Amino acid sequence: MPTTNDIRAAFLDYFASQGHQIVPSSPLVPRNDPTLLFTNAGMVQFKNVFTGQETRPYNRATTAQKVVRAGGKHNDLDNVGYTARHHTFFEMMGNFSFGDYFKPLAIELAWNLITRDFGLPKDKLLVTVYSEDEDAAALWRKIAGLSDDRIIRIPTSDNFWRMGDVGPCGPCSEIFYDHGPDVPGGPPGSPDEDGDRFVEIWNLVFMQFFEDPPGTRTPLPRPSIDTGMGLERFAAIMQGKRDNYDTDTLRALILASADATGQDPDGQFKSSHRVIADHLRSTAFLIADGVLPAKDGRGYVLRRIMRRAMRHLHMMGTTDPVFYKLLPALIRQMGAAYPELGQAEALIRETMLGEEERFKAMLGRGLGLLGEETDKLPSGGALPGDVAFKLYDTFGFPLDLTQDALRSSGHTVDVDGFDAAMKQQRERARAAWTGSGDTATETVWFEARDRFGASEFLGYSTEVADGEI
Ligand code: ATP
Ligand code: MG
Ligand code: MG
Ligand code: MG
DSSP states (O other): OOOHHHHHHHHHHHHHHTTOEEOOOOOSSOSSOTTOSSOOSGGGGGHHHHHTSSOOSOSEEEEEEEEEOEETTEEOGGGTTTSSSOOSEEEEEEEEESSSOOHHHHHHHHHIIIIIISOOOGGGEEEEEETTOHHHHHHIIIIIOOOGGGEEEEOSGGGEEESSSSEEEEEEEEEEEEOOTTSOOOOTTSTTTTSSSEEEEEEEEEEEEEEOSTTOEEEEEEEEEEEEEEHHHHHHHHTTOSSGGGSHHHHHHHHHHHHHHTOOTTSTTHHHHHHHHHHHHHHHHHHHTTOOOOSSHHHHHHHHHHHHHHHHHHHTTOOSOOGGGGHHHHHHHHTTTOHHHHHTHHHHHHHHHHHHHHHHHHHHHHHHHHHHHHHTSOTTOEEOHHHHHHHHHHHOOOHHHHHHHHHTTTOEEOHHHHHHHHHHHHHHHHHHOOOOSOHHHHHHHHHHHHHHGGGGGTTTSOOOOOOOO
């Protein structure tokens, strides 16, 4: 049975043997795009190559890219622990053609890799195409021999990719694997497509137009290819599992969590262990790439992820900090492929320990308050916004942590009330500000704060233009 590390290497070797340059993953903090929270797709490091602003000494590339989807347009944070196929941190495998090959070879390379080299049975696979993309449908019939009922036409933006309002764009085609009728969920395009039965494993983007101004598309003289395959989803299939969390890497992290907390990995805290395994990866990789927990921006997204994991650890009865104790297990699994983890081990460890020490004291008291307030709620009721705000302001509970904590009892949070309480507090702060006498500076400061204050919540309310693949 191939390990996740074997599969990553086989993917890169395959594309290298087909003339692709193996390019290292770029950092999780994008260097070339300040509007993007985190690198969320393999194509991000190549954005300027696709637009023609930058050239490279190769026109075919392949990567295993670290990505985080915990904010902006792609936010999978709330899926984690609950679906079999979503993570906040994952590895996106990809092959890229910069004006070199296009649809026919892209489809052929992908199909040969998964059916010939990796041996996936054809009758378990189906594909989607953009409804207007007759070329792609014909190529899937011809190259893969797929019958029409296995080529699903999708008319929505899910199958039409755009870099932004202006820039390269084009139809995409996704390859799905059917885990079988025992798993709930319907085929792509059906009302119950959100289940774990039909899993999207690979997205092929055909960049064939340039859009400018918005709404006006002209064909690109040299169209390009951008693809993204989820390594964990593919590893699950190759390892005979239906759930990403049962693959070698993630299972090892779940066992580390079970060991550190003394709680059965498959018992009542099963989803907590999954959340912890996932959040351990995003935490360690983000810190290794220079993000530190903070009150706003990227650092606040990291803090939210860390505190969520810490709440789950706390719930399992741990009294002393434990999150940092899981780090060696991660380095054992992924340190060879990502040496930055080992290089930053001391920093990651100290940051995890420090954050948990600070949060632990407030966490117990905050959960006490939350318990009392939840007891007063009717079934399915919403926690009042001012309580959620107090938890945020006094006990350091990010809003999504409170929401996650209420999820198991079926309660929600009055988010409008929370926002209102936040706004009120801002106004009080403004009124109480006696100031330095420099009115111009103060005005600028408050305006900036009003405009950018929401950055504390960047990650679940702010839409950022990004390189969605
Ligand atoms: P989904 O519809 O399942 O949320 P997506 O269409 O958002 O996936 P893409 O943006 O097309 O995903 O990314 C390319 C590939 O990355 C997907 O085909 C999938 O295999 C993988 N992938 C996407 N999101 C996640 C995630 N949160 N965790 C693990 N793998 C993912
Ligand atoms: Mg998605
Ligand atoms: Mg999708
Ligand atoms: Mg997709």
